[in-house]
Amino acid sequence: MRIQFLGFISAVLLLASCNNGGHCYESVDTLMVTTFIGNNSNKIGPMVVRGFGRSALGDTLLNNLDSALIKRIGLPLSLTADSTGYVVSANGRTSIFWVRHTMNIQLISQACGFAPYYQVNATRHTSLIDSMRVYNPVIDPKSIETYSTSGQNITIYLHLTAN
Amino acid sequence: MDKILRYIFILLLISPIAGFGQKKDDVWRYEGPRFGIDVSRFLMPYIQQTTRSAIEIQADYPYKGNWFPTVEAGYLDVNDDNDKFHYTNKGPYARIGVDLNIVKFESLADNDLVFVGVRYGFSRFSHETLMANYTNYWGAITTTFPKDNLNAHWGELVFGMKGELVRNFFFGWSARAKFLFAMTKDPHMTPYVVPGLGYTNLGVPFDFSLTVSYRIPLIRTKTMPKALKMGGSKQDGSEKDDPDDPNNLNNPNNRNSNNYGTGRTGGNQF
Numbered sequence: 001m002r003i004q005f006l007g008f009i010s011a012v013l014l015l016a017s018c019n020n021g022g023h024c025y026e027s028v029d030t031l032m033v034t035t036f037i038g039n040n041s042n043k044i045g046p047m048v049v050r051g052f053g054r055s056a057l058g059d060t061l062l063n064n065l066d067s068a069l070i071k072r073i074g075l076p077l078s079l080t081a082d083s084t085g086y087v088v089s090a091n092g093r094t095s096i097f098w099v100r101h102t103m104n105i106q107l108i109s110q111a112c113g114f115a116p117y118y119q120v121n122a123t124r125h126t127s128l129i130d131s132m133r134v135y136n137p138v139i140d141p142k143s144i145e146t147y148s149t150s151g152q153n154i155t156i157y158l159h160l161t162a163n
Numbered sequence: 164m165d166k167i168l169r170y171i172f173i174l175l176l177i178s179p180i181a182g183f184g185q186k187k188d189d190v191w192r193y194e195g196p197r198f199g200i201d202v203s204r205f206l207m208p209y210i211q212q213t214t215r216s217a218i219e220i221q222a223d224y225p226y227k228g229n230w231f232p233t234v235e236a237g238y239l240d241v242n243d244d245n246d247k248f249h250y251t252n253k254g255p256y257a258r259i260g261v262d263l264n265i266v267k268f269e270s271l272a273d274n275d276l277v278f279v280g281v282r283y284g285f286s287r288f289s290h291e292t293l294m295a296n297y298t299n300y301w302g303a304i305t306t307t308f309p310k311d312n313l314n315a316h317w318g319e320l321v322f323g324m325k326g327e328l329v330r331n332f333f334f335g336w337s338a339r340a341k342f343l344f345a346m347t348k349d350p351h352m353t354p355y356v357v358p359g360l361g362y363t364n365l366g367v368p369f370d371f372s373l374t375v376s377y378r379i380p381l382i383r384t385k386t387m388p389k390a391l392k393m394g395g396s397k398q399d400g401s402e403k404d405d406p407d408d409p410n411n412l413n414n415p416n417n418r419n420s421n422n423y424g425t426g427r428t429g430g431n432q433f
Contacts, residue, residue: 113295
């Protein structure tokens, strides 16, 4: 009985010692998963995306030189403003788009801390962009995992000319 | 590895205590209320990386030998201050329930238990986020969430053991699965821990306790609790001839006393 007793205690203590040690295994990067698609099946050539008003070295969010029909990127949203703008340069032309949103900070877990959750309310864009479509207005830390291979929060249709 | 070494150290501390057994010549059976403290709450900071401090006391009382109505009460204080956030959560909690011993007592002096039990738990606590940081491409934000008072209700399934290491002193452990029934909602944030329940991000929080307890031997008896009959035991009379049954007059272990009834003392035997 006593051997069993100690055996069980050993097992319980051993299990207790095997905790995650406070490591964060969840995503805390809240990114708006965005796909860029060229109109009329035109391929998107070299493309650069950066934040509106951010032109310093290192402010580039995407610098993709490949040609592709679809390009995907996770875009961070502003933490303090109620809208976030991005500058897109593709196939030699530049355009700007804005996303209007609300945000609240929520706890992810003890190990991971807090992260912002967004709700997209409206979009606006300039001429290179043909149109924008919001597929899922809710943007949270899981969005980047949810749409890691397919799907997106928003799609941006670029007005491209054939090369 | 460091945690494993701590665990081994704790086990080494515990093992010699387990060497103390009951005296073989004691043929009385003692019963009474048992009061204990959960020492795992003190060991936890050394076993796990945690920012919690807690105390928990427990009490139970035998009913018809194998049933142990139980009350547990405690207080949890979380002060989680790191570079990401500073969060506090504190409050009392209580549980009531019952344990059922599922093994047969081997002798009058045998008080070791293997038990299953249920609990209903309740906590009234407050939590507050004094600082929450987040940084991304656009900069950083620091925010706070005000103090809020919350209630939580939950149920528990318990399995454990208690052994009488020295007369009237028990050492035991229990493992628990917990099921949150209801919790008041905070519009700002869900608490990640609830006093007495544990972490809320786990679907079914598991917990364990290590209890050191003392039984006040109010009752002295020669009567063994009846073993539980699980799943329709045979009633063919063979039990009457069981030489290991302490209630059996043919059991030689029970012949050294002329008192086979229930006796109560005023405590002068202790």
